[in-house]
Amino acid sequence: MTGAEVVAPVLAATIRTATPLALAALGELLVERAGLINIGLEGAMLAGAFGALVGATSGGVAGGYAGAMAGGLLVAALFALCVVWLRADQIITGTALTLLSVGATGTLYRALYGSSGAALTLPTSGTWPIPGLSSLPIIGPALFAQPAVTYIVYLLVPALAWWLARTQAGLALRAIGERPPAAEAAGISIDRLRTLAVLAGGALGGLAGGTLVLAQAGTFAENMSAGRGFIAIAIVVLGRWRPFGVAFGALLFGAASALQFAFQAMGWSAPYQLFLVIPYLLTLAALAGAVGRARAPAALGKPL
Amino acid sequence: MSALRSILLAAVVMGAILLTTALLLAAGGYDVRTALAALWTGSVGSWYSLTSATLVRAVPLMLSGCAVAIAFRAGVFNIGAEGQLLAGAAAATAVALGLPSLGVATLVLALALGAAGGAAWAGIAALLRARFGVLEVISTIMLNFVALYGVSYLVRGPLQEPTHAYPQTMPIAPTVRLVQIPGAGRLHVGLLLAVGAAVAAGWMLRYTASGFRLLAVGESASAAASAGQIDVGAVTTRAFLVSGALAGVAGAVEVLGVTYALYENISPGYGYTAIAVALLAGLDPWRVILSATLFAALEAGAGAMQRDAGVPSTLVSVVEALLILAAVGAQALRMRAGGLSEAAAQPPEQPA
Numbered sequence: 001m002t003g004a005e006v007v008a009p010v011l012a013a014t015i016r017t018a019t020p021l022a023l024a025a026l027g028e029l030l031v032e033r034a035g036l037i038n039i040g041l042e043g044a045m046l047a048g049a050f051g052a053l054v055g056a057t058s059g060g061v062a063g064g065y066a067g068a069m070a071g072g073l074l075v076a077a078l079f080a081l082c083v084v085w086l087r088a089d090q091i092i093t094g095t096a097l098t099l100l101s102v103g104a105t106g107t108l109y110r111a112l113y114g115s116s117g118a119a120l121t122l123p124t125s126g127t128w129p130i131p132g133l134s135s136l137p138i139i140g141p142a143l144f145a146q147p148a149v150t151y152i153v154y155l156l157v158p159a160l161a162w163w164l165a166r167t168q169a170g171l172a173l174r175a176i177g178e179r180p181p182a183a184e185a186a187g188i189s190i191d192r193l194r195t196l197a198v199l200a201g202g203a204l205g206g207l208a209g210g211t212l213v214l215a216q217a218g219t220f221a222e223n224m225s226a227g228r229g230f231i232a233i234a235i236v237v238l239g240r241w242r243p244f245g246v247a248f249g250a251l252l253f254g255a256a257s258a259l260q261f262a263f264q265a266m267g268w269s270a271p272y273q274l275f276l277v278i279p280y281l282l283t284l285a286a287l288a289g290a291v292g293r294a295r296a297p298a299a300l301g302k303p304l
Numbered sequence: 305m306s307a308l309r310s311i312l313l314a315a316v317v318m319g320a321i322l323l324t325t326a327l328l329l330a331a332g333g334y335d336v337r338t339a340l341a342a343l344w345t346g347s348v349g350s351w352y353s354l355t356s357a358t359l360v361r362a363v364p365l366m367l368s369g370c371a372v373a374i375a376f377r378a379g380v381f382n383i384g385a386e387g388q389l390l391a392g393a394a395a396a397t398a399v400a401l402g403l404p405s406l407g408v409a410t411l412v413l414a415l416a417l418g419a420a421g422g423a424a425w426a427g428i429a430a431l432l433r434a435r436f437g438v439l440e441v442i443s444t445i446m447l448n449f450v451a452l453y454g455v456s457y458l459v460r461g462p463l464q465e466p467t468h469a470y471p472q473t474m475p476i477a478p479t480v481r482l483v484q485i486p487g488a489g490r491l492h493v494g495l496l497l498a499v500g501a502a503v504a505a506g507w508m509l510r511y512t513a514s515g516f517r518l519l520a521v522g523e524s525a526s527a528a529a530s531a532g533q534i535d536v537g538a539v540t541t542r543a544f545l546v547s548g549a550l551a552g553v554a555g556a557v558e559v560l561g562v563t564y565a566l567y568e569n570i571s572p573g574y575g576y577t578a579i580a581v582a583l584l585a586g587l588d589p590w591r592v593i594l595s596a597t598l599f600a601a602l603e604a605g606a607g608a609m610q611r612d613a614g615v616p617s618t619l620v621s622v623v624e625a626l627l628i629l630a631a632v633g634a635q636a637l638r639m640r641a642g643g644l645s646e647a648a649a650q651p652p653e654q655p656a
Contacts, residue, residue: 099576099580100629271460280447
């Protein structure tokens with residue numbers, strides 16, 4: 001087996017795994033730059049995955065992505081209601097919303113589609129090879145023969161970086177995450193902007209969950225987000241609250257997950273559980289290493 | 305809080321649970337009457353279901369509920385009771401199977417190692433928080449997944465039963481098990497241990513100096529440090545370890561009193577339900593005894609609802625989550641109205 005034969009699939013798998021992580025982490029980045037932590041991101045992803053199932057059964061792939069964003073938005077709206085408007089505790093609300101999503105998607109799935117265990121097969125979004133770029137050696141097929149949602153991430157990363165750094169609204173968002181009283185004095189409506197950030201984060205989280213269903217699994221399974229929402233929150237820290245950093249962090253996690261394919265291809269034998277825990281162990285290591293060198297938004301997680 | 309108010313509150317909560325469940329059932333188009341009847345008979349409707357279904361489930365929920373309550377009161381967001389429970393279960397199983405059976409002595413050692421296993425698992429997150437400022441919400445959740453795959457590895461690897469046919473360990477010798485309470489079906493003496501632990505934990509928080517320090521740190525770490533000369537880091541770490549130990553005992557008790565073997569799905573999410581249990585109890589270990597029993601009844605009844613009325617048992621998680629949201633929402637409104645303390649609502653000062 002040649003090097004290219006190993007590298008190309010690993011690179012493709014890296015991008016594939018990194019796509020939903022990057023989407024969810026970019027959403028959480030907006031929330032955290034506004035000074036909030038939404039642990040319910042995991043719930044938004046799961047609701048997005050279920051929304052994709054509901055949407056795709058009637059509306060195809062496009063309906064699936066619409067359903068995914070709606071699912072994520074619903075969870076985010078509940079978070080905004082409890083945290084921004086009622087001033088409930090962020091961590092507990094987020095935890096409860098994740099539990100709610102696990103319960104609600106599980107219940108609805110069994111009620112609507114039966115608990116027989118017969119997996120539904122859904123339409124999946126095929127790959128859209130970009131003419132020219134996708135025929136580059138090795139990196140071409142890996143980077144430029146992906147589902148459309150991956151290209152959205154490619155565009156979203158620089159767009160968000162520009163928006164945060166260069167626009168009035170981006171500045172306002174950063175201001176409420178750093179010095180809420182000063183922002184308020186400057187005439188920024190904190191609650192309104194935070195609500196919008198949470199909703200945007202939820203839509204992206206839902207889209208990330210939809211990607212799991214529509215671009216990867218082709219079906220829904222109970223609790224299929226499997227902690228990716230929490231990993232995405234860690235990626236925000238690892239990426240130092242910057243869009244390009246977050247993209248890099250997502251790629252790192254994608255690579256760690258994709259390594260198992262490489263190990264298998266090279267004939268390594270190890271307990272399969274070892275491969276499955278890599279992303280979680282990597283999260284712990286990354287958090288321990290990243291914190292201290294990175295500076296969080298000053299008002300992050302403070303009671304409102 | 306007066307006893308009358310507590311009883312009134314419990315009645316309101318139970319009414320709210322029944323009403324929410326009934327509404328969800330009606331919304332799902334289920335036969336509400338049949339389903340609620342099944343919920344009743346499956347949980348408290350008979351002596352058998354009360355003891356063998358509800359109270360058996362209440363034991364791990366009481367212990368892990370106290371674990372969550374103590375941590376949250378100290379300002380430690382330990383979402384990792386599930387992983388600590390699994391670590392405790394694995395450690396207790398290893399002792400019970402690996403050591404020569406000396407009856408009660410081995411049993412006590414297995415329980416102690418279960419506590420140590422849970423504390424060690426929590427200790428990883430405690431160390432990451434103390435040393436690197438890693439937010440424990442994330443680290444404990446990550447450790448839950450690691451523990452899950454760790455147990456999966458153990459029961460398919462080093463601890464698997466000798467025929468290698470099933471992913472589980474050998475059964476624990478009868479002399480090392482927690483004995484069942486005569487006349488109470490599958491209910492075992494672990495119930496006394498759980499109630500005892502909850503009473504002791506509540507007493508510690510109310511009447512001891514270390515309990516006072518823990519509450520002070522949870523209320524306001526900076527005030528405790530400057531006005532009370534309290535070593536905040538030490539108190540936080542200790543509370544984290546005690547919390548993990550309690551969750552570890554929950555896992556040990558489950559293995560030694562109910563399943564008699566370690567396998568992958570040994571906990572149906574007790575460690576997550578424990579968060580709801582603790583929050584509903586207002587983070588008071590004494591009231592955890594009640595709320596754990598309530599949630600245990602709900603989960604026992606959910607099984608019966610699924611069998612008799614075809615209602616997905618996951619519906620109960622929805623009810624639980626709505627209860628937590630209602631509880632934190634109500635607390636937030638009360639704080640706004642009365643300007644009460646921000647107990648257990650303070651995230652650590654260093655976000656990660």
